[in-house]
Amino acid sequence: MKFIQNLLKFTVLTALILFTLASCSNNSSEVSENQKSQSCLDDSGLSKFELTDQSKNSVRGESIDLVVYDAFLAPEGAFERFTDETGITVNILTTADTGTMVSQAVLTSGDPVGDVMFGIDNTFLCRALNNDVFLPYMPSTWNQLLDPLKLDRIGRVTPVNYGDICINYWKGHFEVPPTSIADLTNSRFSSEIVTQNPETSAPGMGFLLASIATFGDDWEDFWRELRANDIAIRSGWSEAYYEDFYSKERNIVTSYATSPVAEYIFADPPVESPPTAIIADSCFRSVEFTGILRGTDSPAASALLVDFLTSVYFQELIPETNFVLPANENAQLPEVFNLFLEKVPNAVLISPDLIDTNRNIWTERWTELVLR
Amino acid sequence: MNSRVFTRSNRANLIAILSVLTFYIIFFFYPIGKILSVGFTLSSFEEAFTSVSLRKALWFTIWQATISSALSVVIGLCISSVFVKSEFRFKRFLEGLTFIPFVMPTVVVASAFISVNELLKLDGTPLNLQGSALGIIVAHIFFNTSIVVRTLTSTWPMIDFESEQAAQTLGASKLRIFFQITLPQLKSGLMSAASLAFLFTFTSFGVILILGGLGKATIETEIWRYATQRTEFETAAVLGIVQLLVVVAMLTINNKFLTTDNINTNLRSKVQYAHSVSKFRKLVNSIFILGFFGFPFLVLLERSLSTPTGHSFAYYKQLLWENSDERFAIFGTRKAILNSLIWGSLAMVIATVVGLIAAYLLTNKSKSISLFSGIFLLLPLGVSGVLLGFGILISLNTGYFDFRSEWWIIPVAQGLLGVGIVARISSNAIKKIDPNIRHAASTLGASSFLIWRRIDCPIISKAVIAGSAFSFALALGEFGATSFLVRPQRPTIPTTIFNLLGRPGSSTFGQAMALSVILAVITWLVVSLLDRSGSLSTNDF
Numbered sequence: 003m004k005f006i007q008n009l010l011k012f013t014v015l016t017a018l019i020l021f022t023l024a025s026c027s028n029n030s031s032e033v034s035e036n037q038k039s040q041s042c043l044d045d046s047g048l049s050k051f052e053l054t055d056q057s058k059n060s061v062r063g064e065s066i067d068l069v070v071y072d073a074f075l076a077p078e079g080a081f082e083r084f085t086d087e088t089g090i091t092v093n094i095l096t097t098a099d100t101g102t103m104v105s106q107a108v109l110t111s112g113d114p115v116g117d118v119m120f121g122i123d124n125t126f127l128c129r130a131l132n133n134d135v136f137l138p139y140m141p142s143t144w145n146q147l148l149d150p151l152k153l154d155r156i157g158r159v160t161p162v163n164y165g166d167i168c169i170n171y172w173k174g175h176f177e178v179p180p181t182s183i184a185d186l187t188n189s190r191f192s193s194e195i196v197t198q199n200p201e202t203s204a205p206g207m208g209f210l211l212a213s214i215a216t217f218g219d220d221w222e223d224f225w226r227e228l229r230a231n232d233i234a235i236r237s238g239w240s241e242a243y244y245e246d247f248y249s250k251e252r253n254i255v256t257s258y259a260t261s262p263v264a265e266y267i268f269a270d271p272p273v274e275s276p277p278t279a280i281i282a283d284s285c286f287r288s289v290e291f292t293g294i295l296r297g298t299d300s301p302a303a304s305a306l307l308v309d310f311l312t313s314v315y316f317q318e319l320i321p322e323t324n325f326v327l328p329a330n331e332n333a334q335l336p337e338v339f340n341l342f343l344e345k346v347p348n349a350v351l352i353s354p355d356l357i358d359t360n361r362n363i364w365t366e367r368w369t370e371l372v373l374r
Numbered sequence: 375m376n377s378r379v380f381t382r383s384n385r386a387n388l389i390a391i392l393s394v395l396t397f398y399i400i401f402f403f404y405p406i407g408k409i410l411s412v413g414f415t416l417s418s419f420e421e422a423f424t425s426v427s428l429r430k431a432l433w434f435t436i437w438q439a440t441i442s443s444a445l446s447v448v449i450g451l452c453i454s455s456v457f458v459k460s461e462f463r464f465k466r467f468l469e470g471l472t473f474i475p476f477v478m479p480t481v482v483v484a485s486a487f488i489s490v491n492e493l494l495k496l497d498g499t500p501l502n503l504q505g506s507a508l509g510i511i512v513a514h515i516f517f518n519t520s521i522v523v524r525t526l527t528s529t530w531p532m533i534d535f536e537s538e539q540a541a542q543t544l545g546a547s548k549l550r551i552f553f554q555i556t557l558p559q560l561k562s563g564l565m566s567a568a569s570l571a572f573l574f575t576f577t578s579f580g581v582i583l584i585l586g587g588l589g590k591a592t593i594e595t596e597i598w599r600y601a602t603q604r605t606e607f608e609t610a611a612v613l614g615i616v617q618l619l620v621v622v623a624m625l626t627i628n629n630k631f632l633t634t635d636n637i638n639t640n641l642r643s644k645v646q647y648a649h650s651v652s653k654f655r656k657l658v659n660s661i662f663i664l665g666f667f668g669f670p671f672l673v674l675l676e677r678s679l680s681t682p683t684g685h686s687f688a689y690y691k692q693l694l695w696e697n698s699d700e701r702f703a704i705f706g707t708r709k710a711i712l713n714s715l716i717w718g719s720l721a722m723v724i725a726t727v728v729g730l731i732a733a734y735l736l737t738n739k740s741k742s743i744s745l746f747s748g749i750f751l752l753l754p755l756g757v758s759g760v761l762l763g764f765g766i767l768i769s770l771n772t773g774y775f776d777f778r779s780e781w782w783i784i785p786v787a788q789g790l791l792g793v794g795i796v797a798r799i800s801s802n803a804i805k806k807i808d809p810n811i812r813h814a815a816s817t818l819g820a821s822s823f824l825i826w827r828r829i830d831c832p833i834i835s836k837a838v839i840a841g842s843a844f845s846f847a848l849a850l851g852e853f854g855a856t857s858f859l860v861r862p863q864r865p866t867i868p869t870t871i872f873n874l875l876g877r878p879g880s881s882t883f884g885q886a887m888a889l890s891v892i893l894a895v896i897t898w899l900v901v902s903l904l905d906r907s908g909s910l911s912t913n914d915f
Contacts, residue, residue: 067779069860072869073876075705094863095779102602102760102858109607109768115779115860129605201603202583237583240875244883245488261878268879270692271683278878325877362604373589 041355042128045156050138051294053309057302062089064303067116069107069295071100074121077319084310090303100126100204107295108133114295117304120162120311124153124289124351125207128358131158136293139305143312146330151289153354159291162311163326166259166285166346167208169195173279175253183216183284186254187227196234196246197256199373201365203238208286209256210368211357215350216284225371235372259285260325263342267322280344287349290326386822387738390731394747394793397728400775401790402754405765410614412607422612428596432616435576435592438507442514443571447564449515450522456659457523458530460651468663469527469905470898475667476520476847480580482871482890486670487513487585493673509585514578516666518571521795524844525570528837529563529802561631562805566798569628573755576621593617597758602858607764614761621756622749629748671894678887682880689884693892702881705873707889710865714850715896717785717866721849724789726842729796733834736801752794754855762787763858779860787855792845796838803837804830843901850897867893 074096081092095116097103104126107119111133122130130136136158144152144160151161169186171179180186186195198206214221234252236242247255262276269277292311294304310316317333320326327335335343422428457469475483490496491503503509533556541551557564577594591599593613601610679685693707735747754762766787770778777783807830815825851868865873867889874886 070863073873075873076863095860096863096869097860098602098857101605105602105605105607106764106767106858106860108605109764110771113771115767115771201599241485241488241584243878244875245485248883249489249492251492257878264878264882265880268877268882270681270688270879270881270884 042131042358043154043353043355046131046134046158048134048138048158048296050140050157051301051305053139053142053302053305058306061300061303061306064089064300065091065093066118066298066300066303066307067093067095068307069095069097069103069114069116069119071103071121072096072098073324075323077316077323080316080319083315084307088303088306088310090306092307104130104135107135111135112297114297116295117298117300118292118294118307118311120292121290122159122293123204123291124287124354125204125211125357125361127153127159127291127354130293131354132358134296137296137298137301137304139294139301139308141305141309141312143309143330146314146332147312148329148331150351151329153289154291159293160308160312161289161329162292163317163320163324163329164287164289165326166287166349167205167212167256168259168280168282168285168346169209169254170247170257170261170278170280171254172247172250173277175250179279180254180281181283182281183213184224185281187224187231189231191231191254193232194252195228195231195254196236196242196252198239198242199235199237200368203236204288205239205256205258206235207365208288209284210364211352212284212286212350214364215286215352222367222371225368229372233372258325259346260321260327260339260343262344263339264325266342267338276342280346282344282346283348285346285349287346287351289329289351387735387743390734391743394728394732394735394751397790397793398750400770401766401786402762405769406614406618406757406762407765408769409607409761409765410611410618412611415608418608418612419615422609422616427591428613431591431593431596432620434507434590435594436620438510438514438592439572439576439578442511442575443518443568445511446515446518446571446575447522447568450519450526450567451560451564453519453659453663454523454526454530456651456656457527460656462656464660466902466905468660469523470902471663471667471671472520472523473843473847473901474520474671474894474898475516476844476851478851478890478894480584482674482887483513483516483670484581484584486673487516489673490670504585505589507586507590510578510581510590513581513585514575516670517578517581518574519667521570521574521844522567524840525567525799525802526560526563528799528840529806530560532803532806532833533559563802565628565631566802569625569752570755570795570798572624572628573621573752576624577617577756577758579759593620594758594760598760601760601764610758610761614758618753618757621753625749625752625756626745629745671891674887674890674894678884678891681884689881689888690892692881693885693888702885705870705885706865707870707885710867710870710889711892711896713864714867714893717788718846718849720782720785721788721792722842722846724786725792725796725845726838728789729793729841729845730800730838732793732797733800733804733838736797737804747797751797754790755794759855760858762855766855766859779862781862781864783859784856784861785849787859788849789845791855792841792848795844795848796841799841799844800834800838803834807833839904843904846900846904847897850893867896 074094076094081094085091097106100121100123103119104122107114107122107130114135119136131154138156138158139160140157141160144157147161148164151164153159153161169180169183173179178190180188180191185191197209200207200210213224217224234242234246236246239257242255243257243261246252247257257280259280259282262278262280265278266273266276292308294301294308298304312330314330314333317328317330318336320328321339322336327339453472457465487503487509491509496502497504501508503512537555538551541555546554578592579594579598582590582592582595583598586595593616597610597613597617600606600613678689679687681688692702732747732751736744736751738744738747766783767778770776770783811829812825815829820828871886871889871893874882874889
């Protein structure tokens, strides 16, 4: 029995030593934000990756990992076509929500879990750029991409799609529906609005940012009035949309400009036209990017994948699977989108810098105003 | 003869300790140590402790977990006593029903609670379940009573019922028999159940986020917020260390109560209890189970059947047969069901094998071994899933240990969470084995394996299977760290429900509800099958 006890002491000791060793090999320097004073969009001096014809031919047979957020669904057969064209196999690695995906990338900056990331958005962009997560690369499709979406001019990330976060409402419910974001504080819409917590939900964040862009310094008053108008707050999009909005307990919800189109496509039984509509003046433009993860073993294959993700072929497939709009201006929208997507000409686009600097201040202020 | 038995058990112990420890060091201690070390500076501790909101979160976490787990234990005790002491029609069905909450995706359960809130018009009353501590506690009881019932129904039939009868003959009252004879014998089972319930409610995440909103923050939701939404790992790690300290303290206290059980092997399948359960109690028990556990499920069932044109199986058809329909092909539902079954089974096998070895460590005669393993085996359930997931990403990536994005890391992580459960539940049964039987067998020349196969195996099988069923359910429900790992995009039932719920449209919502019902039914089926095999092998003996 003595022997066992000694063994036990030994193992406790080993565990402790391992724990301490792990503590010592702390590489928190990689995690620290090293360029806080400057803009995250400034050139951080990483050398660009150039794709040569020679490297294009040498990648046949390679296998690379595409890191995506959990809600991303791959269009049927799209990546098989990429494999046919280039000889490169693509494995899709799923993470969790965008915030988690970006945090993981920051934590593993320089030693990434995959080769290419899909779907980091403009609200999280600076965190990744400040931590040198991406390897700069200008894809061959760069000139076909919508210019206002190219927030990072040096190509650390490439815009891959965009979508507008807008207020949605049931068309049949209101004789005179709301037409602007300022309308929402009108007592006619008392107890009618449900939105999401900006700390836990991307559309919730989008609506907060849209209100800040619209009302400037008066945004806090807007939210005080919304609270007085009995706005409901949920933690995520699904709860707000499927609990409050679907039960018609509340008839105005924060969602996407494409939601009415999805309502049409996924309606059962089929409907003639979407039962919901958007307020086009209150939208926040969310831009998603793709980029090569710095530290990849296969930069050339990764570069080819970025080319493919921004190509007309792939861009035309993503609206119907992920309900976002193509960043490539040559891509044609599917027929249903042309029929039912309401155009949002003046969507709010806030600099990622500004969002990054103020995000915590704004959300803390919002929490005090609306939840406490 | 004695010395031979001891050397053999020494060697077996050594192998057991080494194998379990290696598993834990690679997949738990090293990753969690590495991620916690990110925040290991004194100034970050000071910052965290002076922050009012974090102190508030710590206090709320502790009191809600204590109340939730205490109530779960009391309710679980009442339910189990009826199950153990009486036979009645639909008993198996009701037993299965208490298990279903455990595997339901939190989003789905929370949404059922929200609709109960709306149905009963509780909003604005003191009984409001949304955004209140009460809602969180009720949901926690809903989730955790099942683990109490499971643990108790697997150990209760083994207690010494003859003393109960003797006391009854001598005129002791029902209550006195319960408190002085029955309860002390159930102590180790109750403590196991209580510690598991505490760990689950202490690190609960989805329930707090959805039902509580961020107005009700806990350590776990604050870790999530800092680590994933704010990319501030230092604060998250400090909170993780605080969380770990509370868990270790709780498990140490809990362990103090574990070692004083009576040894008794009651192997008869028909047990006569001192007092049979009255018809009235059986009725109340059934109504409570149907109402509390069945009602949210009925809400779910109703939603899965209600289409804009009346009730039908349309969504089930879309899920299972019209999957090739262009609109829904992207969700890959049938593949998801298959994947879930495969991954869940793998995780269950890992949890059962490692957990069973670990159970023998828990019952080791050496106090220090059993105390130490009692704490470290359950730690994975007590640390933040976010931190464990992130820890694996930054530690299992070099040299021989480069497998952070391998597909099998998911069932391993899921299995890791199940090990503690299997070990805790099985050890209660192992403790009840009379060592004299083993000694007698050994003296008669039986090999260790034969002793295990013929003596241990039949006695503990029901408990082991109860634990395995839990680990399967945990894996099926995709719990804890597995959501924060990087995994190959293979649809599983929970991820598909998530994707369906993430897209607007009447049919995607209906399909999500239908798939949740399918998840519940699969779980119920698997658990019943496992139970049946468990009770068969007990009767064999």
